[in-house]
Amino acid sequence: xxxxxxxxxxxxxxxxxxxxxxxxxxxxxxxxxxxxxxxxxxxxxxxxxxxxxxxxxxxxxxxxxxxxxxxxxxxxxxxxxxxxxxxxxxxxxxxxxxxxxxxxxxxxxxxxxxxxxxxxxxxxxxxxxxxxxxxxxxxxxxxxxxxxxxxxxxxxxxxxxxxxxxxxxxxxxxxxxxxxxxxxxxxxxxxxxxxxxxxxxxxxxxxxxxxxxxxxxxxxxxxxxxxxxxxxxxxxxxxxxxxxxxxxxxxxxxxxxxxxxxxxxxxxxxxxxxxxxxxxxxxxxxxxxxxxxxxxxxxxxxxxxxxxxxxxxxxxxxxxxxxxxxxxxxxxxxxxxxxxxxxxxxxxxxxxxxxxxxxxxxxxxxxxxxxxxxxxxxxxxxxxxxxxxxxxxxxxxxxxxxxxxxxxxxxxxxxxxxxxxxxxxxxxxxxxxxxxxxxxxxxxxxxxxxxxxxxxxxxxxxxxxxxxxxxxxxxxxxxxxxxxxxxxxxxxxxxxxxxxxxxxxxxxxxxxxxxxxxxxxxxx
Numbered sequence: 001x002x003x004x005x006x007x008x009x010x011x012x013x014x015x016x017x018x019x020x021x022x023x024x025x026x027x028x029x030x031x032x033x034x035x036x037x038x039x040x041x042x043x044x045x046x047x048x049x050x051x052x053x054x055x056x057x058x059x060x061x062x063x064x065x066x067x068x069x070x071x072x073x074x075x076x077x078x079x080x081x082x083x084x085x086x087x088x089x090x091x092x093x094x095x096x097x098x099x100x101x102x103x104x105x106x107x108x109x110x111x112x113x114x115x116x117x118x119x120x121x122x123x124x125x126x127x128x129x130x131x132x133x134x135x136x137x138x139x140x141x142x143x144x145x146x147x148x149x150x151x152x153x154x155x156x157x158x159x160x161x162x163x164x165x166x167x168x169x170x171x172x173x174x175x176x177x178x179x180x181x182x183x184x185x186x187x188x189x190x191x192x193x194x195x196x197x198x199x200x201x202x203x204x205x206x207x208x209x210x211x212x213x214x215x216x217x218x219x220x221x222x223x224x225x226x227x228x229x230x231x232x233x234x235x236x237x238x239x240x241x242x243x244x245x246x247x248x249x250x251x252x253x254x255x256x257x258x259x260x261x262x263x264x265x266x267x268x269x270x271x272x273x274x275x276x277x278x279x280x281x282x283x284x285x286x287x288x289x290x291x292x293x294x295x296x297x298x299x300x301x302x303x304x305x306x307x308x309x310x311x312x313x314x315x316x317x318x319x320x321x322x323x324x325x326x327x328x329x330x331x332x333x334x335x336x337x338x339x340x341x342x343x344x345x346x347x348x349x350x351x352x353x354x355x356x357x358x359x360x361x362x363x364x365x366x367x368x369x370x371x372x373x374x375x376x377x378x379x380x381x382x383x384x385x386x387x388x389x390x391x392x393x394x395x396x397x398x399x400x401x402x403x404x405x406x407x408x409x410x411x412x413x414x415x416x417x418x419x420x421x422x423x424x425x426x427x428x429x430x431x432x433x434x435x436x437x438x439x440x441x442x443x444x445x446x447x448x449x450x451x452x453x454x455x456x457x458x459x460x461x462x463x464x465x466x467x468x469x470x471x472x473x474x475x476x477x478x479x480x481x482x483x484x485x486x487x488x489x490x491x492x493x494x495x496x497x498x499x500x501x502x503x504x505x506x507x508x509x510x511x512x513x514x515x516x517x518x519x520x521x522x523x524x
Contacts, residue, residue: 068440077370089290201235
């Protein structure tokens with residue numbers, strides 16, 4: 001069994017790699033730093049920064065082992081838990097072993113049922129969001145679509161989980177940076193609602209978590225004076241805690257026989273919230289809040305990322321937009337009719353469009369695990385590689401899902417047709433080349449909710465508008481792709497890449513986003 005090839009830096013302790021790692025998510029093209037490394041070392045490699053040893057892979061055979069076939073030998077681990085527990089506590093995304101099994105068993109029943117009320121919620125929130133957008137467009141002002149998608153998914157997720165919406169869509173929509181009132185907005189004069197405070201704190205907390213991961217092993221040095229996440233978490237809990245306490249109080253007043261409810265059961269009531277479902281299983285306030293925040297991160301941010309990326313691709317591909325409108329009209333008529341799960345499932349091209357969006361811009365571009373036993377990987381030639389116990393592992397999803405050996409010579413091209421023609425055999429024969437929702441026992445329970453929510457939003461959007469375009473004048477210069485991305489030498493350095501055709505900067509914290517939320521879209 002061989003050792004995994006090791007990346008060697010130029011400075012003592014590979015500190016130059018640490019600095020590159022810290023700056024890359026904020027400066028470079030997403031996943032860019034991996035490309036030359038993979039060319040030299042292969043799709044799996046190791047790196048040691050001082051005494052901090054970690055493994056990295058974008059080989060689908062190894063990702064399959066981590067997520068599925070060798071699942072018991074990997075967990076989220078102490079490193080991830082220590083960094084994220086101040087936001088995620090001991091919820092389902094931050095736990096291992098028996099505690100994870102308990103969380104999974106508790107929440108699974110709620111996410112395996114098709115509820116008409118969920119569709120009605122998404123439709124109602126989508127119509128509200130598009131109404132707010134139209135008001136702004138009627139005034140001749142471009143719309144920050146990423147912000148709108150984030151508000152839509154935050155309101156939908158909070159009402160779905162808690163029964164109470166954050167009402168982020170009721171707050172003042174942000175203005176383009178060059179609008180006469182933009183300075184007042186930045187000074188806080190126009191954004192004073194509690195919903196804006198919650199959304200800002202929620203995003204800030206996740207940025208802090210990413211910074212901690214990227215700064216390892218020196219993360220604690222940056223927070224010696226204070227824990228940076230305390231302030232945003234105070235704002236988050238100011239909204240969540242009273243709702244949970246009130247629901248817990250109501251539950252305790254109910255008189256139930258012990259045998260009336262089983263752990264993880266679901267009430268017949270179609271209107272039951274996730275919060276009430278949790279309270280059937282536990283009255284531990286902290287556990288309930290932890291679980292709510294875990295699912296809120298997943299339910300809000302990943303779907304907002306998917307919708308934002310989907311609309312971005314529509315601005316680049318008007319032909320695809322037209323075909324989607326044709327399918328919507330064919331299946332839904334005017335698009336204003338009540339939707340059903342069956343209608344959405346019958347939209348094959350819409351599903352292919354969402355899959356292609358998830359392939360090129362997965363909401364979670366990188367995923368972390370830690371080995372809890374000695375185990376093995378394979379290299380690109382099939383040789384066995386040694387994985388030590390207690391080693392942090394980085395799975396590079398975004399580069400894997402764009403890698404030509406797995407997807408073919410057109411891997412960097414956005415083409416939903418690959419999911420409907422013979423090219424889909426590449427995925428069918430090797431399903432772990434596409435894992436936007438994870439795989440194996442920890443596969444995302446809410447993936448169908450994400451598909452449904454994004455589908456409903458896009459159906460409503462494309463039923464109203466036949467053209468979507470970027471508004472470059474409303475985009476701050478420092479958030480635009482640099483001129484060197486258009487240089488012919490880029491492809492000599494990186495091979496086939498999307499860099500020359502990108503119009504915005506894609507970044508990531510826990511999830512993928514457009515730099516500084518300045519993706520202004522003019523919609524007609």
